[in-house]
């Protein structure tokens with residue numbers, strides 16, 4: 001496929017890996033922010049192509065992984081009610097809350113449906129006016145324009161049986177939380193290419209400056225990631241800390257203006273709790289007051305749930321780059337994709353799922 | 368979930384700026400995609416699609432950059448003699 005295959009060229013990847021080796025004189029730790037990038041890295045063995053003194057740690061960019069347990073409990077509660085069609089991206093169905101998961105609601109006869117786009121949920125609301133159709137709106141800035149459009153169209157068309165359980169999160173505040181933490185070991189970032197496609201990268205410039213950390217906006221294919229690593233290492237070796245754009249075929253500095261406009265119309269910035277991490281100020285999107293008629297928490301009267309997570313899952317530490325999946329005692333034994341203890345084992349972007357799928361526990365050097 | 372897939376616009380339909388949609392081919396698999404956020408993209412252009420929405424038009428000149436960057440680096444290497 002055009003714009004995919006040429007970036008998977010093994011020879012090219014190899015040349016980039018050698019170029020990285022040539023310029024690396026010291027150990028460096030780099031975090032790739034997005035879970036999609038984590039999967040490319042583990043699947044294509046990019047970390048193994050790189051010189052051993054470069055460590056890649058996996059970042060918080062997995063929306064499914066960071067959705068707090070209370071939201072999952074709310075989802076389970078709403079989906080269990082009669083007369084509700086509960087729509088979600090497929091990844092969320094197996095994520096355990098404290099009261100089970102959406103898949104078991106479905107097994108008990110709940111009308112839980114997997115949708116590809118928020119607009120599919122809106123169409124269901126139009127098709128079944130006698131039902132309450134709820135969309136589980138998770139995602140980063142990449143997904144926010146799609147959710148915003150569903151809300152906007154529902155409002156324009158006066159669709160009153162549609163609502164959203166909103167758990168949208170924002171990437172830069174999470175990166176700042178990582179950088180500000182006393183445990184931080186991240187020295188450079190590969191920023192998430194599709195988040196930046198929507199938002200541009202001006203937000204990262206103050207971060208690069210304040211924490212003196214290079215940030216390279218990076219794509220998702222093996223050659224993209226290797227070039228991103230190269231650009232990041234080059235900055236580190238030269239003592240620079242700038243924002244650079246490796247993924248210029250999709251990302252412009254100012255981002256996608258029409259998309260940002262609709263995001264601002266529909267959403268406001270709110271504090272948000274991240275699973276395994278805790279609350280991060282100004283790190284989420286919630287509905288603007290004038291669109292709160294579409295808020296499922298209010299419609300179903302379930303605002304203000306709280307729940308505590310079981311202590312066993314190391315997911316929070318993994319997505320802050322402090323631990324690796326195989327350091328979790330449950331990894332691959334009590335926690336597997338079929339019986340996940342944590343969200344990171346379920347999501348197609350979760351680091352634990354990536355290691356389980358592409359690198360079985362025994363193949364890793366630390367086992 | 369921030370998965371974005373490149374595809375080629377085959378046709379554009381839709382009236383209002385918010386309902387502009389198109390048929391997009393992903394290596395032969397054809398899907399209906401909302402084009403509201405890429406007003407500059409038309410038939411024949413490649414776009415990155417995420418959850419049914421095109422979020423950017425691929426800049427074909429920039430797409431080459433990954434390859435030319437490597438060539439440049441190698442030329443520097445051959446010149447050899449970049450300090451450091």
Ligand code: SF4
Nearest residue numbers: 313314328335342352
């Ligand atoms: S292996 Fe399972 S329990 Fe352990 S950190 Fe990963 S998701 Fe959590």
